[in-house]
Amino acid sequence: MVYIESYALSCALGKSTKSSVENIKEFTSEPSTLSDKNKYYYIDEHQEQDYYESIIKIAKEALEEANLSKEAINKIGLFIGTSSAKLPINEALLKQTDEMLAQPNLSELSSIIMNALEIKGFNTIISTACTASANALVQAKEMIESGLIEKALVLGIELFNELSIKGFNSFQLLSQDKIRPFDQHRDGVILGEGVSAIVLGKRPSAFEFIGGSSLLDTLSITSSSAQNLLNIMKRTMTKANLAPRDISVIKAHATGTIQNDLSEAQALNELFPNHPYIIALKPYIGHTMGACGTNEVVLLLEALKQNFIPKTLNFTTQSSDYPLVPLSINSPAIKGYYLLNYLGFGGNNCCLILKYSGV
Amino acid sequence: MYIYAFSNHQEIAIKQLSDKKKLLKTRVNRADNFVNLTLLGIEKCLQNIVLKKETNLYISSKDGNINSTIKILEAIFRKEQLPMPFNFLNSVNASILFFVAKNFGLEGKGIFTDTFESALLQAYVDVKNGKTVLIGLVNEAIADLDLHRKKFKVQEVTEQSQWLVLSPKLEGENALAQISDVKIQTSEQATKHSTNDLFDFLEDNNTQSSCPFNYKHLSFMVRKC
Numbered sequence: 001m002v003y004i005e006s007y008a009l010s011c012a013l014g015k016s017t018k019s020s021v022e023n024i025k026e027f028t029s030e031p032s033t034l035s036d037k038n039k040y041y042y043i044d045e046h047q048e049q050d051y052y053e054s055i056i057k058i059a060k061e062a063l064e065e066a067n068l069s070k071e072a073i074n075k076i077g078l079f080i081g082t083s084s085a086k087l088p089i090n091e092a093l094l095k096q097t098d099e100m101l102a103q104p105n106l107s108e109l110s111s112i113i114m115n116a117l118e119i120k121g122f123n124t125i126i127s128t129a130c131t132a133s134a135n136a137l138v139q140a141k142e143m144i145e146s147g148l149i150e151k152a153l154v155l156g157i158e159l160f161n162e163l164s165i166k167g168f169n170s171f172q173l174l175s176q177d178k179i180r181p182f183d184q185h186r187d188g189v190i191l192g193e194g195v196s197a198i199v200l201g202k203r204p205s206a207f208e209f210i211g212g213s214s215l216l217d218t219l220s221i222t223s224s225s226a227q228n229l230l231n232i233m234k235r236t237m238t239k240a241n242l243a244p245r246d247i248s249v250i251k252a253h254a255t256g257t258i259q260n261d262l263s264e265a266q267a268l269n270e271l272f273p274n275h276p277y278i279i280a281l282k283p284y285i286g287h288t289m290g291a292c293g294t295n296e297v298v299l300l301l302e303a304l305k306q307n308f309i310p311k312t313l314n315f316t317t318q319s320s321d322y323p324l325v326p327l328s329i330n331s332p333a334i335k336g337y338y339l340l341n342y343l344g345f346g347g348n349n350c351c352l353i354l355k356y357s358g359v
Numbered sequence: 360m361y362i363y364a365f366s367n368h369q370e371i372a373i374k375q376l377s378d379k380k381k382l383l384k385t386r387v388n389r390a391d392n393f394v395n396l397t398l399l400g401i402e403k404c405l406q407n408i409v410l411k412k413e414t415n416l417y418i419s420s421k422d423g424n425i426n427s428t429i430k431i432l433e434a435i436f437r438k439e440q441l442p443m444p445f446n447f448l449n450s451v452n453a454s455i456l457f458f459v460a461k462n463f464g465l466e467g468k469g470i471f472t473d474t475f476e477s478a479l480l481q482a483y484v485d486v487k488n489g490k491t492v493l494i495g496l497v498n499e500a501i502a503d504l505d506l507h508r509k510k511f512k513v514q515e516v517t518e519q520s521q522w523l524v525l526s527p528k529l530e531g532e533n534a535l536a537q538i539s540d541v542k543i544q545t546s547e548q549a550t551k552h553s554t555n556d557l558f559d560f561l562e563d564n565n566t567q568s569s570c571p572f573n574y575k576h577l578s579f580m581v582r583k584c
Contacts, residue, residue, distance in 0.1 A: 091432070105421055121545060127471045146483075164437075170447055216467060
């Protein structure tokens with residue numbers, strides 16, 4: 001069995017995990033408006049030159065919370081999930097020096113983090129767009145279960161870069177108003193930055209990582225199919241010996257885009273006709289792309305630790321296409337199984353199941 | 360873990376990048392140099408083998424689709440334009456997984472990683488769990504070859520698309536080689552081999568029948584069957 005031994009997060013809600021989740025109760029995070037009128041959820045006071053500092057700080061917090069020996073840190077497996085990787089650095093250098101891709105090599109990202117943290121073992125950067133850090137969690141869990149490593153540090157990293165915003169804009173996927181998950185009037189997503197760290201291992205905690213699955217989806221390169229989402233949720237539950245009735249809460253991917261919310265709602269309605277609680281977390285911190293996997297796990301777990309399940313913001317009108325209403329008020333935490341969906345560009349979907357057994 | 364097929368596509372670019380479309384059996388819409396290089400290596404690998412749709416896919420690359428990324432950064436920062444949508448899509452590392460999955464009918468897990476050795480260890484876990492894996496390393500060169508030489512401090516510009524089909528022992532199928540004694544190493548231990556060494560060993564019929572391989576964080580033994 002694999003457990004979440006510790007976690008840490010920095011996002012638009014706050015620079016610490018605890019303060020971020022306290023801010024969910026009295027929602028205080030609003031996106032900034034960029035010069036092109038698009039919106040973006042920034043981490044407060046984060047600067048481009050803080051790139052590695054921001055990541056290393058969060059990783060250290062999680063390692064300290066897990067109370068690992070130096071030897072255990074040396075041997076820990078490092079799994080980084082990111083979509084933009086070093087693009088923020090390369091964009092900053094391009095603005096300063098006009099040099100194109102001044103630091104192209106993806107692996108330098110892990111080298112610098114490993115040196116700072118004194119990690120000397122297995123490391124990988126997983127870059128599967130918006131499923132990256134969710135996939136990193138699945139890969140880390142499977143490697144722990146194989147016996148090759150004892151513990152894993154999983155990092156989700158996504159910091160401001162113009163390429164992602166302008167790329168999403170080129171597909172007309174950005175909302176200039178609000179992220180409205182599953183709402184009739186949803187009109188797109190707002191991107192955000194966030195860094196999170198999760199330590200996985202076999203030391204029992206309140207949060208067991210039951211399992212996860214990842215599947216290629218070849219219907220469309222830009223959106224996910226309901227059938228693939230149905231398949232992946234079924235597969236993840238089957239691997240965990242669970243049935244739909246066993247799931248207490250679903251954290252949907254819920255970007256607020258027309259097509260992906262439609263596909264996800266269709267799949268959820270078919271598999272869970274008696275809806276459990278369905279929540280969406282992107283309206284709090286924006287869509288943090290490659291980091292949303294770990295960011296949203298940490299937000300959810302810390303909320304449970306603070307004894308509530310977060311409501312979904314900005315839902316006002318039920319869609320005429322499907323009967324799905326997300327949780328609209330903060331509700332007391334419940335013990336049980338939590339299913340989390342992640343959908344990605346490039347036909348890549350991921351589903352996780354966590355078990356909360358009470359603090 | 361057994362190797363059932365491999366390909367070792369490497370080419371040197373002298374004046375410009377080659378037109379890989381001419382060598383591909385199938386044409387793919389919106390495919391650029393990185394996509395075609397990837398597909399070319401896989402076509403060679405799968406000449407004599409049909410993969411099950413459940414096969415997992417690992418693609419590793421040092422810099423990903425570097426030419427698409429450069430085009431987008433030029434559009435944004437030098438021309439102050441929005442990127443072309445499909446340049447943006449091709450620059451997203453996950454997109455290459457889509458092109459391969461669509462073209463070869465794969466529906467398993469798809470992972471893009473930075474290094475071949477890290478992909479290999481993750482594939483090893485999958486194979487231990489009974490899965491078949493298609494795993495490759497793809498590095499394309501910058502189309503502006505002078506820029507490539509300058510940026511990467513090399514004289515010779517090479518591109519590579521190297522692939523393996525890995526699986527547990529399959530009844531009735533002849534494996535080419537076996538990978539065993541897979542171990543994680545700490546970074547203090549010296550790296551002795553490159554990915555090319557592994558593929559050159561597999562390709563060369565005159566070498567010894569077994570060879571230990573040492574990478575920065577991984578060691579294993581390969582025995583030809």
